[in-house]
Amino acid sequence: MSAVLQSLVNQPYKHGFVTDIESDIAPKGLNEEIIRLISTKKNEPEWLLSFRLKAYEKWLTMSEPEWQNVHYPKIDFQDISYYSAPKPKKKLASMDEVDPELLRTFEKLGVPMHERAALAGVAVDVIFDSVSVATTYKQKLAEVGIIFCSISEAVHTHPELIQKYLGSVVPVGDNYFAALNSAVFTDGSFCFIPKGVKCPMDLSTYFRTNTEGSGQFERTLIIAEEGASVSYLEGCTAPRFDTNQLHAAVVELIALDNADIKYSTVQNWYAGDENGVGGIYNFVTKRGLAKGVNSRISWTQVETGSAITWKYPSCILRGDNSVGEFYSVAVTNNYQQADTGTKMIHIGKNTRSTIVSKGITAGHSNSSYRGLVRIAPTAEGARNYSQCDSMLIGDQCGAHTFPYIQVHNNSAKVEHEASTSKIGEDQLFYFSQRGIDAEEAVSMIINGFCKDVFQQLPMEFAVEATKLLSFKLEGSVG
Amino acid sequence: MIIANSPTILSVQGLRASINGTEILKGIDLTVRSGEIHAIMGLNGSGKSTFAKVLAGHSAYEVTGGSIQFEDKNLLELPPEERARAGLFLAFQYPIEIPGVANTQFLRLAYNTVQTQRGKEELDPLEFDDFVREKMKLLEMKPDFLDRSVNEGFSGGEKKRNEILQMALLEPRLSILDETDSGLDIDALKIVANGVNRITNKDNATILVTHYQRLLDYIVPDFVHVMQAGRIVMTGGKELALELETRGYDWITANKQPAAGVSA
Ligand SMILES: Nc1ncnc2c1ncn2[C@@H]1O[C@H](COP(=O)(O)OP(=O)(O)O)[C@@H](O)[C@H]1O
Ligand SMILES: [Mg+2]
Numbered sequence: 001m002s003a004v005l006q007s008l009v010n011q012p013y014k015h016g017f018v019t020d021i022e023s024d025i026a027p028k029g030l031n032e033e034i035i036r037l038i039s040t041k042k043n044e045p046e047w048l049l050s051f052r053l054k055a056y057e058k059w060l061t062m063s064e065p066e067w068q069n070v071h072y073p074k075i076d077f078q079d080i081s082y083y084s085a086p087k088p089k090k091k092l093a094s095m096d097e098v099d100p101e102l103l104r105t106f107e108k109l110g111v112p113m114h115e116r117a118a119l120a121g122v123a124v125d126v127i128f129d130s131v132s133v134a135t136t137y138k139q140k141l142a143e144v145g146i147i148f149c150s151i152s153e154a155v156h157t158h159p160e161l162i163q164k165y166l167g168s169v170v171p172v173g174d175n176y177f178a179a180l181n182s183a184v185f186t187d188g189s190f191c192f193i194p195k196g197v198k199c200p201m202d203l204s205t206y207f208r209t210n211t212e213g214s215g216q217f218e219r220t221l222i223i224a225e226e227g228a229s230v231s232y233l234e235g236c237t238a239p240r241f242d243t244n245q246l247h248a249a250v251v252e253l254i255a256l257d258n259a260d261i262k263y264s265t266v267q268n269w270y271a272g273d274e275n276g277v278g279g280i281y282n283f284v285t286k287r288g289l290a291k292g293v294n295s296r297i298s299w300t301q302v303e304t305g306s307a308i309t310w311k312y313p314s315c316i317l318r319g320d321n322s323v324g325e326f327y328s329v330a331v332t333n334n335y336q337q338a339d340t341g342t343k344m345i346h347i348g349k350n351t352r353s354t355i356v357s358k359g360i361t362a363g364h365s366n367s368s369y370r371g372l373v374r375i376a377p378t379a380e381g382a383r384n385y386s387q388c389d390s391m392l393i394g395d396q397c398g399a400h401t402f403p404y405i406q407v408h409n410n411s412a413k414v415e416h417e418a419s420t421s422k423i424g425e426d427q428l429f430y431f432s433q434r435g436i437d438a439e440e441a442v443s444m445i446i447n448g449f450c451k452d453v454f455q456q457l458p459m460e461f462a463v464e465a466t467k468l469l470s471f472k473l474e475g476s477v478g
Numbered sequence: 479m480i481i482a483n484s485p486t487i488l489s490v491q492g493l494r495a496s497i498n499g500t501e502i503l504k505g506i507d508l509t510v511r512s513g514e515i516h517a518i519m520g521l522n523g524s525g526k527s528t529f530a531k532v533l534a535g536h537s538a539y540e541v542t543g544g545s546i547q548f549e550d551k552n553l554l555e556l557p558p559e560e561r562a563r564a565g566l567f568l569a570f571q572y573p574i575e576i577p578g579v580a581n582t583q584f585l586r587l588a589y590n591t592v593q594t595q596r597g598k599e600e601l602d603p604l605e606f607d608d609f610v611r612e613k614m615k616l617l618e619m620k621p622d623f624l625d626r627s628v629n630e631g632f633s634g635g636e637k638k639r640n641e642i643l644q645m646a647l648l649e650p651r652l653s654i655l656d657e658t659d660s661g662l663d664i665d666a667l668k669i670v671a672n673g674v675n676r677i678t679n680k681d682n683a684t685i686l687v688t689h690y691q692r693l694l695d696y697i698v699p700d701f702v703h704v705m706q707a708g709r710i711v712m713t714g715g716k717e718l719a720l721e722l723e724t725r726g727y728d729w730i731t732a733n734k735q736p737a738a739g740v741s742a
Contacts, residue, residue, distance in 0.1 A: 066724065332655040421577065425538065431576035432533050433567075434588035434644065435595065448578025448627070 026083035035183055038083050042152050042186070047163060051172065055182030058173035058376050064375040065176055068339040069368040069400060070308050072281060080246060082184045082217070141199075146230075147192040148203055151219050152415040155191035161192060165223055169252040169289045169316070177248040177283040177310075181217045185250065188219035193228035193259075202458050204233040218249040224259035226292065231262040235459055245270075247306075248283045257292030257319065262300070264457050266465050269305035276335025276364075279307025286313035290322035290351075298325040299342065300456040301314065302465040307336060312370065314343035317351035317379075324353040327453040331469060332365035332397070340401075341370035346379035346412070355386040356452050360469075362393035368400040390420045393442075421449075443469070479680065480700050484512040485549075487652050487683045488533075492544035495532045499597040502528045504708035505544065510652065517694055517719060518687045520705035521727055526687045527571050529705070530656045534568040535561050549651065563595040565651030567656050569641035571687075574627035581640070584628045585610060589647050613646045617673045634661030642673050649677070654685045660695035671696030691723035704730055 026037060035056055039049040063125035064075070141148050147158060155162050172182040193199055224230055234251075247269065253261045263286075270419030272279025282305075299313035309332075313323030326342035344353035353373065361367040373384045401418050423445055431441035446469050447454070454462045492519055495503040502525050512518055531540050533546065535558035546553040550668040553561055576584065582603075589610075590600040601609060611621065617639050629637050638658050645653050655674070659667055674697055678684050686697060694702075694716065701716040703710045704727070712718070712730055 426574050427576055429531075429534075429536050429558060430570065430576070433562050433570075433582075434648070435559050435562040435591040436587055437559045440587065444579050444583070445576060448576070448580070451578055 011357065025081050028081050029078045030056075030080070030082060030184065034082055041083060042155075043153060045159060047159075048155060051167065052183050055172035055179050056184075059176065059179035059183055060175045062173070062179055063453045065310075068310055068370070069366065069402075070310060070337040072308050072337075072338050075182075075246060075281065083186055097167065108415050111256040140201075144197050144200065146197060146199055147190065149190055151188045151190040151221060154188075154192075154221075157288060158190075158192070161223065162190070162221070165221055165252070165254055166219075167252075169254060169287045170250050170285050175285060178250050178285040181248045181250040181285070183218060185217040185219035188221070188249070188251075189232075190220070191222040191230060191232065193222075193224045193230045195225040196227045197225075197362065198228070199230040202231045202233050204235070212450075216245065216247045216249070218251075220249070220251040222252070222261055222263070223254045223262050224256065224295075226257045226259060229260035229262075230265070231458060233458060234265045235265070235268075235461070235464070240359075245280045246283070247280050249285070251284070251286040251313075252295055253286075253288035255288065255290050255292060255295035255297055255319075255322075256400075258294045259292060260296045260298075261288060262298045263288070263313070264461055265301040265303075266457075266461055266468065267301065267303045267305055267309075268468060270307075271305045271336050272307040272334065272427065274334045274363075276307070279336070280305065281308045282306035282311065283308075284311040284313075287316065288314070288324070289316045290319050290324060291347075292319040292322070293348075294321045295319045296323040296325070298323075298456070299329075299362040300325075300327040301329070301340075301452070301470075302450075302457070302468070303328065303330040303338060303340060304468055306338075309336075309338040309340050311338075311340045312342055314345070315353060316345045316347065317353065317382075319351075321350045321352075322348055323351070325456075326353075326355045326357070326371075327452045327456045328357045329360070329368055329453045329465070329469070330358070330369075331360045331362075332367045333362040334365060335363070336365040338366070339368045339370055341368075341372075344370040344374070344384055346373075346375045346382040346384070348379060349381075350381040351379055352382070353384045355384070355388070356454055357386075357388045358450050359390045359399050360390075360393065360446060360449070361397040361399045364396045366398045366400075368402060370402045370404075372404040372406070373414055373416075374406040375414065379409050380411050382409065384412075384414045386414075386416045387452075388416075388418045389449070390418075390476045391446070392420065392422045479512040479513045479515075480510065481511070481680060483738065484680070486511050486516075486547075488497070489547040490533075490544070490667060491547075493532065493541070493546060494528075494543035495528065495539045495541045497528070497539050498639060501542065502539075502708050503532060505706070506710055508703065508710060510683045510685065512683055515684045515686065515699045516703055517679060517702045517716075518685060518710075519689055519702060519722055521689060524705045525708040526689075526705050527656055528708075530568055530571075530654045530687055532687075533561075534558055546641060552613075556653035559591075562648075563592055566649055567645055567650035567653045569638070569645060569653065569655040571656040571660070573629045573632075573637040573641055573649060575630045575632075577630050579628050580624070581626055581628050581724065582610065582624040585624075585644065585647060588644065592648050612648065613643060616646060616676060617643055618669050635663065635666045638662055639666070639670060639673075642670050645678055646673065650682065652683050652685070653677075654687065656687045658686070659688055659690060667693065670698060689690075691719045694719045706730065 017383045026034060035052050039052060170178050173179050191203055201452045222232060253263060253459055255261050269280035269282055297315045303309055313326060317324050318372050324344050324359050330338045332338050346448055355371055357369045369388045371386060375382045388401050394397055403416055405414055407414055428438055447466055454465060457465055485508060490506055490508040493503055493506040506529060541554055548564060548566060552563055586606045593600055605690055619639055629640060638661060657671060662670060686699060699716050702714050702716060704712040
């Protein structure tokens, strides 16, 4: 790798700073007492405490998964603090009352919240270290009957919805990390789009982990009733830390008849330094249930951060004619490891799914695509199209593809395409012979490679993602 | 055309270069003046493409001796993109495919980069579209070229036309066309040659690398150089190409002069 490329690839992490806000941190360790403490702190109803305790019991009987193609030191779950909240000085009535330090954090991240909310028409449910600090645009949404708030708020204001849907797509004992999340989740977003309502704006949440050593366990629940539609944006950045931070989120989506949920993520958690020290461990369970006829669940993700990514946003296509989509760009550099992909479970008739996965691997990093397409015996006429492309930058990295295809209905059609390419010295020379330097060349090649995925992102997110990618790795030779 | 007292664009002296420790260029001397067309001929493997790539600054080659002066610049001090911006253009023997990058996007970025360097206005996508379509007519190219990925799935002939299109867009001071004729049928060859002839003028210069005389029927060189084992072993006028066509290369040895020698 030439010196110029080396320096381009190794740009320091832009969002690496720690905001100094007094935190209220639970003692380290995980036990029934801590779970009761979280529940009490959050003033939760009894049924939610039992939900947590049930998950905890399940978790105790489970063991950490080992099938994934990532390697990391054993996590000491007793060495993590499971709750931390900024101390509220007083109740906040408007954005003006939000801690200016917090506002400055968002400025630094390039997310001027008020501007974003006002100009871009995006409602930002600000999540700051597990607890909602401010929620905006709620009223505007309320006018059309949309509920968009933190999940802990919804527990109090709409307990019947939470009780009905929480854990309905990802059961408490679904997997090790989902069980952990179900036991200790602190906050997250709740969206409810009632029958027939098209959400008038993209809903957006900016996540941020802040307190060193505290795990982050987000919980998101989105429900679109019959004929409803919503586009939800999740973006996250994290401060620069030396010790690894565990992140185990759960996201559940439910789409009823003719409903449409589009969930987009740009993920830029701290990835560790160029020697692989530090960085977020990101173990995420995301699943959408296309429950109703003609419903659609669409996942788009741009994964650029985290030391370890373990994430398979999935669709259960239960309704007849329902549609599942997964569009993914995963970038790894330095010593990052990603094992990501999707599951498309076809149950209903004429269900269709599309998988487009683009892996970009640089430095000493390792990236795996892992995807399951299952066609149940009931899924008459189901169709799947999968395309998995890998691009390698340099020769120290590794890319792997693990497609699992299970077809139990003869009328189904499943197509899988895969390719591996390299940004070669000759490509860069071709660009440079036309006056284009390596930085621009790589950016153009990468954006070309990711085009099919970026097209799925909402406009402003696409711009952000493009910049982020150029910033993360601007090239190398094959 | 040979013009008396026209300024020197390229001056190569004693150029030696190697790849992976193997010396390929073993002392090349060449002077190219404004307005001139030079042909470099030679058998496969004689080092023609290597010479072209070393002029353009390919990083795989190590220059171990000699000098390259390009107008007022010491070319060896410049990275390839700056050589290009200074007006040096290489039409590749094997144009590189760049999947996913639309040709129009690539062409516009190249064009705007060079324009900026010359202190001229950049073109926005719409303006550029009009501009590039005009140039494409010159080469009788189909408009769908613009939307396809750079060189991906192009036939050999399409790739070569795409190279000359870039030459037309970038208006270089010195163009090096490496085997632009190979892979072209006779009609395409005429179109491409006609395109090149429209671009060449008294203010620029061209080096045609080829091992066939055929191209030189349409683009008439002022000088013909013969390359052998990394050296220019003979230089003559356009008749030399015809002589090579009939007699082959065997009769040439390093120190022999051509029948009708012109010294470059
Ligand atoms: N990567 C390489 N390593 C060693 N020798 C090479 C390499 N690339 C080209 N060569 C050698 O350099 C010589 C000149 O090649 P080239 O410049 O392509 O010739 P031409 O264009 O005249 O056909 C050939 O003998 C070829 O085998
Ligand atoms: Mg050659």
